Amino acid sequence: MTYVPISPNERDAMLKTIGVKKVADLFEAVPARHRFPDLDLPPALTEMEAAAELADIAAGNESVRGDLISFLGAGAYNHYIPSVVNHVLSRGEFYTAYTPYQPEISQGTLQGIFEYQSLMTALTGMEVSNASHYDGATAVAEAVNLAWAQFRGKRTKVVISPTVHPHYRGVIRTYTQGMDLELAGDDSNADLEAGPESLESLIDENTALVIVQYPDFFGRVYDFTQLIQTAHAKGALVCVAANPTALALFKTPGEMGADIVVGEGQPLGIPLWYGGPYLGFFTTRKQYVHKMAGRLVGETVDNRGQRAYVLTLTAREQHIKRERATSNICTNQGLLALGAAVYLSVLGKTGFRQVAEICYHNAHYAAEQLSKIEGYGLCFPEPFFHEFVLCCPKPAAEVNAHLLEHGILGGYDLGQDYPALKNHLLIAVTEMNSREEIDALAEALSEEHHD
Amino acid sequence: MTDVSTTGQKNAVPPLNANVKIVEPTIFDLSSPGRKGVTFPDPDVPRAKMPQSLLRKDLPLPELAEVDVVRHYMHLSKFNYSVDGGFYPLGSCTMKYNPKIDEDTCRLPGFLHTHPLQPIETVQGNLALMYTLQEWLKEISGFAAVTLQPAAGAHGEFTGVLIMRAWHKSRGDHKRVKMLIPDSAHGTNPASSGMIGLQIVTIPSDARGNVDLKVLKEQCDDTVVGIMVTNPNTLGMFDENIEQVVKIVHDCGGLVYGDGANLNALLGIVRPGDLGIDVMHFNLHKTFAVPHGGGGPGSGPVGVAAHLADFLPEPLVGILEEGDDETPPLFGFVTPAKTIGRMKSFHGQFGGGLVRAFTYIAMHGPDGLREISEYAVLNANYLLARLRGTYHVPFDRICMHEFVAEGQFEGSDVRALDIAKRLMDYDFHPPTNYFPLIVHEALMIEPTETENKDTLDRFADALIKIAEEAKSQPDLLHSAPHTTPFGRMDEVKAARELVLCCWLPENYDVNA
Numbered sequence A: 001m002t003y004v005p006i007s008p009n010e011r012d013a014m015l016k017t018i019g020v021k022k023v024a025d026l027f028e029a030v031p032a033r034h035r036f037p038d039l040d041l042p043p044a045l046t047e048m049e050a051a052a053e054l055a056d057i058a059a060g061n062e063s064v065r066g067d068l069i070s071f072l073g074a075g076a077y078n079h080y081i082p083s084v085v086n087h088v089l090s091r092g093e094f095y096t097a098y099t100p101y102q103p104e105i106s107q108g109t110l111q112g113i114f115e116y117q118s119l120m121t122a123l124t125g126m127e128v129s130n131a132s133h134y135d136g137a138t139a140v141a142e143a144v145n146l147a148w149a150q151f152r153g154k155r156t157k158v159v160i161s162p163t164v165h166p167h168y169r170g171v172i173r174t175y176t177q178g179m180d181l182e183l184a185g186d187d188s189n190a191d192l193e194a195g196p197e198s199l200e201s202l203i204d205e206n207t208a209l210v211i212v213q214y215p216d217f218f219g220r221v222y223d224f225t226q227l228i229q230t231a232h233a234k235g236a237l238v239c240v241a242a243n244p245t246a247l248a249l250f251k252t253p254g255e256m257g258a259d260i261v262v263g264e265g266q267p268l269g270i271p272l273w274y275g276g277p278y279l280g281f282f283t284t285r286k287q288y289v290h291k292m293a294g295r296l297v298g299e300t301v302d303n304r305g306q307r308a309y310v311l312t313l314t315a316r317e318q319h320i321k322r323e324r325a326t327s328n329i330c331t332n333q334g335l336l337a338l339g340a341a342v343y344l345s346v347l348g349k350t351g352f353r354q355v356a357e358i359c360y361h362n363a364h365y366a367a368e369q370l371s372k373i374e375g376y377g378l379c380f381p382e383p384f385f386h387e388f389v390l391c392c393p394k395p396a397a398e399v400n401a402h403l404l405e406h407g408i409l410g411g412y413d414l415g416q417d418y419p420a421l422k423n424h425l426l427i428a429v430t431e432m433n434s435r436e437e438i439d440a441l442a443e444a445l446s447e448e449h450h451d
Numbered sequence B: 001m002t003d004v005s006t007t008g009q010k011n012a013v014p015p016l017n018a019n020v021k022i023v024e025p026t027i028f029d030l031s032s033p034g035r036k037g038v039t040f041p042d043p044d045v046p047r048a049k050m051p052q053s054l055l056r057k058d059l060p061l062p063e064l065a066e067v068d069v070v071r072h073y074m075h076l077s078k079f080n081y082s083v084d085g086g087f088y089p090l091g092s093c094t095m096k097y098n099p100k101i102d103e104d105t106c107r108l109p110g111f112l113h114t115h116p117l118q119p120i121e122t123v124q125g126n127l128a129l130m131y132t133l134q135e136w137l138k139e140i141s142g143f144a145a146v147t148l149q150p151a152a153g154a155h156g157e158f159t160g161v162l163i164m165r166a167w168h169k170s171r172g173d174h175k176r177v178k179m180l181i182p183d184s185a186h187g188t189n190p191a192s193s194g195m196i197g198l199q200i201v202t203i204p205s206d207a208r209g210n211v212d213l214k215v216l217k218e219q220c221d222d223t224v225v226g227i228m229v230t231n232p233n234t235l236g237m238f239d240e241n242i243e244q245v246v247k248i249v250h251d252c253g254g255l256v257y258g259d260g261a262n263l264n265a266l267l268g269i270v271r272p273g274d275l276g277i278d279v280m281h282f283n284l285h286k287t288f289a290v291p292h293g294g295g296g297p298g299s300g301p302v303g304v305a306a307h308l309a310d311f312l313p314e315p316l317v318g319i320l321e322e323g324d325d326e327t328p329p330l331f332g333f334v335t336p337a338k339t340i341g342r343m344k345s346f347h348g349q350f351g352g353g354l355v356r357a358f359t360y361i362a363m364h365g366p367d368g369l370r371e372i373s374e375y376a377v378l379n380a381n382y383l384l385a386r387l388r389g390t391y392h393v394p395f396d397r398i399c400m401h402e403f404v405a406e407g408q409f410e411g412s413d414v415r416a417l418d419i420a421k422r423l424m425d426y427d428f429h430p431p432t433n434y435f436p437l438i439v440h441e442a443l444m445i446e447p448t449e450t451e452n453k454d455t456l457d458r459f460a461d462a463l464i465k466i467a468e469e470a471k472s473q474p475d476l477l478h479s480a481p482h483t484t485p486f487g488r489m490d491e492v493k494a495a496r497e498l499v500l501c502c503w504l505p506e507n508y509d510v511n512a
Helices: A008-018 A023-027 A047-058 A083-089 A107-124 A136-150 A166-176 A225-233 A318-324 A334-371 A396-405 A435-450 B066-077 B100-105 B124-141 B153-170 B188-195 B213-219 B242-251 B306-311 B350-387 B416-425 B453-472 B474-478 B491-497
Strands: A157-160 A182-184 A207-214 A237-242 A260-264 A280-284 A297-301 A307-311 A387-391 A424-428 B145-147 B178-182 B199-203 B224-230 B255-260 B279-282 B302-304 B316-321 B330-334 B403-406 B442-445
Touching (some): A008 B453, A047 B100, A047 B350, A083 A334, A107 A280, A107 A307, A107 B066, A136 A207, A136 A237, A136 A260, A225 A237, A297 B491, A318 B188, A334 A387, A334 A424, A334 B066, A396 A424, A396 A435, B100 B350, B124 B145, B124 B279, B124 B302, B124 B316, B124 B330, B124 B350, B145 B306, B153 B224, B153 B255, B153 B279, B153 B306, B178 B188, B178 B213, B188 B224, B188 B255, B199 B213, B213 B242, B242 B255, B350 B403, B350 B453, B416 B442
Parallel strands (some): A157 A182, A207 A237, A237 A260, B178 B224, B255 B279
Antiparallel strands (some): A260 A280, A297 A307, A387 A424, B145 B302, B279 B302, B316 B330, B403 B442
């Protein structure tokens, strides 16, 4: 079926007004030998058939709600999403609108994004936020672009902690290929037990940006104040890629002195959705706002004296500045930014802190239970947030295969990214994991040991 | 250093003028200490000790009940114009109706609650869908391979230009530094090329709105990476010389990038790959009805010809083990041999983008897809026919899915902006204005295929009426809109004062 609302009679009347005989006459500019190809696609389904077909495809998956118990995190987390979030996002007024280029009839989106910006600065302890990037990885890559622009390409080194998410590091490598930029520290064979102080020796007068993750990829929480001071002493900027849920509990990167705080906003009410769409958040200090990429909403008044909001500083953007723009970003993750704002609003100060605390307690309970099992142990010292590295007596892949037989997604096999960590599982625990589930994981692991 | 999250920033906010009317308070204005929204059960595990020195002292988020939040967003939603609410003929944005069934399919629990790093054996449904969508997009566009990873159109362009450069370099050809871009291009084209440091050379359009072949030939040499063409272009014209453009660029060793933003005119009409285009992004959020979400998320898969397939970003979805009559194939991830790398985390805009687009294509089939483009082009030509006598159309021939008129009249100081704002009083979203840059006071109109004749007639009538008003009561247009909840904005104030966020009220008891 199609969604074309024009009857054959209406079509004929329209063709007459246009002055052509048939629809095909409208396509004479298209080279004749390639015009109207036969597409080898399955025949159209009705809505009823499509609904059944898609339900069938979805049933080919095992989900982490119902089918499997999941301890997988590594950048995407299974959190409870209050019902309100989807109800708000399902309003056609929000999800079927375009980018708010006409502010008189887009105040819903504009005020929603303004509030999102406000919530993100409150969360990160920073001064300004843009209206979003594609995801955490591309937000970090845009931080590199900001630093590159800030030093006009004269500083050619970026220091990256090896405990920044491997996908984020991968995207930075993709984005910066051909840029003559040295990525120091981006080494999966580095000493992974070392804390942030190990990066200090890499920072020099040629360093544009230092990138760390908070908590790091292994879940560890460090205070970066000292590292940031060292970087600033060399004139470099510091970007912290933060988990937003952790920011409900832990000191803000803003308080530590970070220049840019970015991250993956998926934990803020966005479903796992097999990896996307998610939400890249990007916050910084006001002094860098002109170098920041992406859309930005600012407060103003309309000609009736009403408080209102508009897209502002658009002169940074591609549609005005073209090849001299700060970035080519145009479409962003607007609806999901709105979703994150709804999530933070409806949880608020109390509920959001509660989520972070439950994650913390559940993860620590899990760590304690699992490290009691013979052959298993925590690889790194505390403190950690809701994710930790479990050393296993055999390759993590084998442990996971055993757990899957028990209906458990065991954790992320770190050997995929870090050659030294073949026997290591990254375990994530959220408010969705009950004590019962954690005990089931411990039991399955002990049983495995005795197999 | 003090905690800037609570104190330092507030002082930066200029106090709001007492005369300013607040139509809807912000979520921070609405906060009241001690109010609670959604709460969670107490943990059923022992409480662990927390590292006190690492904890934050205050979390300055609003405090509201659920009903406060719902009413707030309900109020905000009413300030938005949307496709569900009315006609949205925003040129080059393809604001078509977004089928409701797509909202349901993309939220099926099997899609919604699968983790991107699950073992492939547990997500064969997702992988089968992605593989099939790759195959369908290849068939629709005539390309040899497709990546679903890019998050939006501009992200797809960036992917494409990285692939083009990587291809040249893999051949030992290191001197190519120029990207040719027609003057009618979207701003993202030069910005995408600029992101990897290429020099931009602008190619003008000729009198019929085609790429100027003479200038193109002059610019084509062995320093050209390629050309980025939008076809149909942003004037809504199918380039009558597209095959020559492709040949000229290929002859100098360059590659041809196709901006797929305007693909809604070409489904079942012509396949860009058949025209010799080497690489192109799709906008699933335009052509395949993924809703725009007030600015995103989009989804920008990229298709390439066979010689570029090895350079696609990692990972692609492939068949790891062939199936037979009894067992389905095993789908999994594969890395192209000379990949440019990863463009984002995980595998693309799966739920919101790929599932919706898959549903949409499945429901249209080959004939339905062609019908989409036929009616998109019919509707645009009908509007053009109705308006041509009233508005000057500088490039006037049969258009594709959109066309560009001039929003100005001889002897009048009414501008395109005034016409756009006045259209809001007739309950229409304005067309794109001031783009493309090569038309004075441009009004770029794209009706899409999902509008009926009555709507198109009402819109044409309104534009004709506005043209009369421009002569008889120009001030009515200068001061428009009048019937919308908000009037024209003071954009200078926004840029000068840069109030970019709000906080909890000054006297807010943070310890309550």
